[in-house]
Amino acid sequence: MKLSPTQIAWRAAQDIADGAYVNLGIGFPELVAKFQPPGRQAIFHTENGILGFGEAPAPGQEDWDLINAGKKAVTIRPGTAFFHHADSFAMVRGGHLDVAILGAYEVAETGDLANWSTGPKGVPAVGGAMDLVHGAKRVAVITDHTTKEGRPKLVRRCTLPLTGVGCVTRVYTSLAVIDIVGGRFVLREKLASVGLGELQSLTGAELHLQGPVADLIMAEV
Amino acid sequence: MKLSPTQIAWRAAQDIADGAYVNLGIGFPELVAKFQPPGRQAIFHTENGILGFGEAPAPGQEDWDLINAGKKAVTIRPGTAFFHHADSFAMVRGGHLDVAILGAYEVAETGDLANWSTGPKGVPAVGGAMDLVHGAKRVAVITDHTTKEGRPKLVRRCTLPLTGVGCVTRVYTSLAVIDIVGGRFVLREKLASVGLGELQSLTGAELHLQGPVADLIMAEV
Amino acid sequence: MDKTLPDLATAVAGTDDGMTVMIGGFGGAGAPIELIHALIDRFVATGHPRDLTVVNNNAGNGHVGLAALIEAGMVRKLICSFPRSADPVVFTQLYLAGGIELELVPQGTLAERIRAGGAGIPAFYTPTGYGTDLAQGKPVEVFDGRPYIRERWLRADVALVKAHLGDRLGNLTYRMAARNFNPLMCMAAARTIAQVGRIVAPGGIDPEAVVTPGIFVQGVVEVANPQQEEDLNRAGATYPETAA
Amino acid sequence: MDKTLPDLATAVAGTDDGMTVMIGGFGGAGAPIELIHALIDRFVATGHPRDLTVVNNNAGNGHVGLAALIEAGMVRKLICSFPRSADPVVFTQLYLAGGIELELVPQGTLAERIRAGGAGIPAFYTPTGYGTDLAQGKPVEVFDGRPYIRERWLRADVALVKAHLGDRLGNLTYRMAARNFNPLMCMAAARTIAQVGRIVAPGGIDPEAVVTPGIFVQGVVEVANPQQEEDLNRAGATYPETAA
Numbered sequence: 001m002k003l004s005p006t007q008i009a010w011r012a013a014q015d016i017a018d019g020a021y022v023n024l025g026i027g028f029p030e031l032v033a034k035f036q037p038p039g040r041q042a043i044f045h046t047e048n049g050i051l052g053f054g055e056a057p058a059p060g061q062e063d064w065d066l067i068n069a070g071k072k073a074v075t076i077r078p079g080t081a082f083f084h085h086a087d088s089f090a091m092v093r094g095g096h097l098d099v100a101i102l103g104a105y106e107v108a109e110t111g112d113l114a115n116w117s118t119g120p121k122g123v124p125a126v127g128g129a130m131d132l133v134h135g136a137k138r139v140a141v142i143t144d145h146t147t148k149e150g151r152p153k154l155v156r157r158c159t160l161p162l163t164g165v166g167c168v169t170r171v172y173t174s175l176a177v178i179d180i181v182g183g184r185f186v187l188r189e190k191l192a193s194v195g196l197g198e199l200q201s202l203t204g205a206e207l208h209l210q211g212p213v214a215d216l217i218m219a220e221v
Numbered sequence: 222m223k224l225s226p227t228q229i230a231w232r233a234a235q236d237i238a239d240g241a242y243v244n245l246g247i248g249f250p251e252l253v254a255k256f257q258p259p260g261r262q263a264i265f266h267t268e269n270g271i272l273g274f275g276e277a278p279a280p281g282q283e284d285w286d287l288i289n290a291g292k293k294a295v296t297i298r299p300g301t302a303f304f305h306h307a308d309s310f311a312m313v314r315g316g317h318l319d320v321a322i323l324g325a326y327e328v329a330e331t332g333d334l335a336n337w338s339t340g341p342k343g344v345p346a347v348g349g350a351m352d353l354v355h356g357a358k359r360v361a362v363i364t365d366h367t368t369k370e371g372r373p374k375l376v377r378r379c380t381l382p383l384t385g386v387g388c389v390t391r392v393y394t395s396l397a398v399i400d401i402v403g404g405r406f407v408l409r410e411k412l413a414s415v416g417l418g419e420l421q422s423l424t425g426a427e428l429h430l431q432g433p434v435a436d437l438i439m440a441e442v
Numbered sequence: 443m444d445k446t447l448p449d450l451a452t453a454v455a456g457t458d459d460g461m462t463v464m465i466g467g468f469g470g471a472g473a474p475i476e477l478i479h480a481l482i483d484r485f486v487a488t489g490h491p492r493d494l495t496v497v498n499n500n501a502g503n504g505h506v507g508l509a510a511l512i513e514a515g516m517v518r519k520l521i522c523s524f525p526r527s528a529d530p531v532v533f534t535q536l537y538l539a540g541g542i543e544l545e546l547v548p549q550g551t552l553a554e555r556i557r558a559g560g561a562g563i564p565a566f567y568t569p570t571g572y573g574t575d576l577a578q579g580k581p582v583e584v585f586d587g588r589p590y591i592r593e594r595w596l597r598a599d600v601a602l603v604k605a606h607l608g609d610r611l612g613n614l615t616y617r618m619a620a621r622n623f624n625p626l627m628c629m630a631a632a633r634t635i636a637q638v639g640r641i642v643a644p645g646g647i648d649p650e651a652v653v654t655p656g657i658f659v660q661g662v663v664e665v666a667n668p669q670q671e672e673d674l675n676r677a678g679a680t681y682p683e684t685a686a
Numbered sequence: 687m688d689k690t691l692p693d694l695a696t697a698v699a700g701t702d703d704g705m706t707v708m709i710g711g712f713g714g715a716g717a718p719i720e721l722i723h724a725l726i727d728r729f730v731a732t733g734h735p736r737d738l739t740v741v742n743n744n745a746g747n748g749h750v751g752l753a754a755l756i757e758a759g760m761v762r763k764l765i766c767s768f769p770r771s772a773d774p775v776v777f778t779q780l781y782l783a784g785g786i787e788l789e790l791v792p793q794g795t796l797a798e799r800i801r802a803g804g805a806g807i808p809a810f811y812t813p814t815g816y817g818t819d820l821a822q823g824k825p826v827e828v829f830d831g832r833p834y835i836r837e838r839w840l841r842a843d844v845a846l847v848k849a850h851l852g853d854r855l856g857n858l859t860y861r862m863a864a865r866n867f868n869p870l871m872c873m874a875a876a877r878t879i880a881q882v883g884r885i886v887a888p889g890g891i892d893p894e895a896v897v898t899p900g901i902f903v904q905g906v907v908e909v910a911n912p913q914q915e916e917d918l919n920r921a922g923a924t925y926p927e928t929a930a
Contacts, residue, residue, distance in 0.1 A: 130794075306623050307554055310549070
């Protein structure tokens with residue numbers, strides 16, 4: 001029993017305030033946009049120079065001058081703004097985003113993140129990942145709690161090439177919500193059906209308790 | 222017998238090519254704009270964010286949102302562009318201006334310029350002077366050849382606080398046109414009525430000859 | 443989300459003692475006169491804010507706007523490039539009497555330091571000022587054979603700016619050369635308040651024409667037909683108005 | 687002054703062997719496909735230019751545009767942030783065979799290095815990349831208790847960009863997210879050539895709406911109805927067109 005990627009995305013979306021400026025990493029994190037709670041409207045930023053863009057257009061209605069960082073077609077909304085790449089990353093590095101939500105290969109209890117490279121093989125590609133982990137007021141990760149092989153993705157120290165040092169503040173996984181505070185994993189929520197011992201066994205560094213641990217909601221989405 | 226400020230400005234204007242991007246310092250250098258040779262149209266830059274502005278409006282027609290760096294009202298022309306101060310000084314520092322023409326208290330044979338401060342008295346003010354001396358492809362000075370007291374303004378080393386080091390490439394004075402090449406004053410033009418010995422006596426560093434010396438034109442302006 | 447503020451008093455309510463305040467404009471163009479005067483009103487009524495560090499290109503002109511802020515005794519330090527104007531008497535007298543601190547910064551360096559503050563760039567190198575008195579104490583580095591000095595970013599607690607159009611999301615446009623430092627200061631302050639000539643509905647500004655995207659703006663207050671410092675000075679105005 | 691160029695061949699005539707060439711666009715949006723193809727035409731006809739260093743966010747997609755430039759064997763080195771795409775086969779194969787050099791730069795750092803090149807800022811500090819493999823060999827400095835790495839500007843001999851409207855003075859506007867790196871590259875190259883969808887008379891672009899002022903542009907060539915990389919790739923296009 002664990003959360004599906006869609007359910008993880010739903011959980012992460014609950015923490016985004018109305019009017020928050022949000023960057024969602026390419027791929028899985030983009031799902032978060034679908035689950036904004038009623039009455040809230042976040043403003044989404046994409047690295048390639050759009051603030052406040054809307055959903056994908058209907059097939060056949062794409063304008064290829066109007067794409068997001070994943071090179072997928074998007075739309076404009078009332079209040080959209082266009083700008084160049086230096087202004088776009090001024091928003092990122094300058095601390096103007098409220099939250100960036102990214103995927104991960106590994107997250108360390110130090111807040112270190114590895115999400116851009118699985119090693120020296122093949123063609124390396126970094127994109128905006130190293131920029132996004134700096135500057136946003138909150139850098140959150142959404143990820144399965146373990147790898148496909150069952151190994152922990154939450155670890156003491158990353159073994160893969162780092163994207164950033166000490167940058168992640170919260171991790172939403174398929175089993176739990178965990179904050180990173182002072183170099184330690186602090187458990188905030190977990191699936192009621194998963195025991196603390198089991199969760200610890202699936203986690204590569206010590207889970208600390210600090211206040212109550214709430215039940216992680218498994219949304220019907 | 223010497224050139225009036227207007228005649229110095231006329232002489233400097235003859236060296237500005239059609240289409241050149243030009244910044245004229247506040248005050249005396251602004252006169253240069255009036256003497257563009259027929260068929261040439263320079264594009265004037267002002268620090269406060271206008272490229273390609275036009276002449277002063279008629280009295281009473283001023284729009285105080287449309288001013289130059291000297292806070293004087295200007296006008297727009299077809300092709301004018303507005304931009305913010307960081308982009309404006311990107312043009313300056315980034316080497317995009319063809320020529321900047323500035324006034325001077327002192328110019329040294331090293332190309333050093335002093336034009337912003339006459340010493341520690343009063344309120345210091347620098348404006349864009351220190352930026353303008355860097356980046357323009359040519360930094361020219363227009364000035365009387367001597368101070369009101371008859372002391373040389375072209376000197377071996379500046380005694381007043383510097384605006385920039387080794388930045389001036391040409392000086393247009395009331396008596397001569399002088400290039401700065403390899404740390405030396407090289408005489409290019411002088412008034413026919415002024416002997417070489419007399420000119421040297423009014424100049425605070427050695428004048429070098431390198432090729433012919435033309436007659437400096439005293440325009441009827 | 444609605445960043446619209448009901449009035450000028452609300453707009454300046456968050457500016458407290460000791461803060462660094464960036465104020466837009468170059469001379470009078472783009473100067474948020476009404477926001478500045480609202481700040482003075484608050485000081486007159488409450489004695490706060492005071493001991494401000496103000497960042498502006500200039501030091502005010504006459505007895506309105508920034509000059510009036512200085513004259514009211516609210517400014518401890520000024521960071522600017524050109525503290526001279528047609529009528530600089532307020533700053534000049536206070537400075538010469540030792541009543542206000544001045545950090546003089548070349549104009550392009552001032553603009554770039556503010557942009558750097560907004561862009562998360564803590565320091566950069568520039569040729570501007572190398573070898574001059576204004577470079578004293580600054581690290582020098584040679585790149586490709588040419589010397590440069592290192593400058594630090596500038597950030598502020600509050601920015602008060604003047605824009606032309608604004609929407610409730612904070613998107614802004616400017617009017618001609620009234621743009622100047624305003625878009626940069628929007629980026630560099632924790633809290634940016636813009637007075638705009640008109641508030642339009644989202645979408646009322648062409649997405650291509652937005653100069654300051656709303657992410658850089660925390661509050662927008664409408665001031666129709668804003669005053670021009672130049673007009674006020676030609677009329678001999680002072681602020682607060684003195685009894686005749 | 688008239689910066690208008692008569693045709694694409696003239697527009698790319700100044701690009702020579704060994705030059706650094708910035709090419710605008712993010713993926714296909716804003717990619718100057720026709721200028722790139724004109725450069726390939728010149729190489730096919732003359733064997734030049736070759737050994738180019740190309741700066742772009744990506745490494746091409748499919749067999750048109752930048753991918754075709756690489757496939758033609760004209761590129762010695764690529765400076766980019768993300769050399770992956772829907773169909774990255776051209777770059778991937780050449781890179782894995784050791785046939786092309788890659789300098790990988792985080793996307794925001796790439797943008798800032800180009801802007802710095804255009805703005806006369808030889809180096810700056812950024813938090814991006816600190817503590818990662820991409821920071822190796824770069825100076826580290828602590829400001830206000832936080833570590834940053836130093837990055838150098840990027841400049842180019844030539845920039846090839848795509849804009850929406852242009853005038854004979856070189857003023858440019860862009861279309862939506864096709865803006866991206868284009869305005870920055872205009873600033874950072876000794877010679878910037880812009881293909882524009884339409885040339886308008888000076889004044890035909892609102893002075894407030896100019897994104898790239900003409901001072902940053904040396905040549906403008908009109909390409910009405912420009913091709914989109916995405917459309918070409920969906921149609922399976924290659925460049926030069928191969929015989930069926």
